[in-house]
Amino acid sequence: MPSTIVTLKLNGSERELIARPSTTLLNALRETFGLMGVKRGCAQGGCGSCTVLLDGRPVVSCLIPVVTVDGSAVETIEGLADGDRLSDVQQAFVDLFATQCGFCTPGMIMSATALLNRKPDPTRQEVTEAICGNVCRCTGYEPIISAVLTAAERRRGARVEPVEAEV
Numbered sequence: 001m002p003s004t005i006v007t008l009k010l011n012g013s014e015r016e017l018i019a020r021p022s023t024t025l026l027n028a029l030r031e032t033f034g035l036m037g038v039k040r041g042c043a044q045g046g047c048g049s050c051t052v053l054l055d056g057r058p059v060v061s062c063l064i065p066v067v068t069v070d071g072s073a074v075e076t077i078e079g080l081a082d083g084d085r086l087s088d089v090q091q092a093f094v095d096l097f098a099t100q101c102g103f104c105t106p107g108m109i110m111s112a113t114a115l116l117n118r119k120p121d122p123t124r125q126e127v128t129e130a131i132c133g134n135v136c137r138c139t140g141y142e143p144i145i146s147a148v149l150t151a152a153e154r155r156r157g158a159r160v161e162p163v164e165a166e167v
């Protein structure tokens, strides 16, 4: 099968690439567009480190042939900050020490961002479910859950103090 021209709305900008049928969205993002914040972990759909937003929904980009998402909007971790200003979820991850080695962090933040965009007032259980496809080997998850809940509270303007991690 021949290569195809694929158009993506990538972090708000129209971008094109020439893709083979076997080119995954993950490979296109990293190798064609140089977006190294999209991490390649298992490359089998099991770790969530390659999570991006596809038309607003979190997906594992390693399982998606890029030719099947022609015309879609794709958002990666590189598209979240506004210049030097981190997104609210990114800032909460910093404030709550929710990242250690950082390998899982972009995927975690994209899953959390999708959740808060869809549901500004999630329960702890809903946060847990939203990140259940994202594997973290370092943090034990509690700081991550607390960061997402803190970002949600800040977004709602309810209060500004961080939510303490459970121990």
Ligand code: FES
Pocket: 039, 040, 041, 042, 043, 044, 045, 046, 047, 048, 049, 050, 051, 060, 061, 062, 063
């Ligand atoms: S690299 Fe895509 S799920 Fe692990």
Ligand code: FES
Pocket: 098, 099, 100, 101, 102, 103, 104, 105, 135, 136, 137, 138, 139
């Ligand atoms: S911070 Fe290291 S894997 Fe999550």
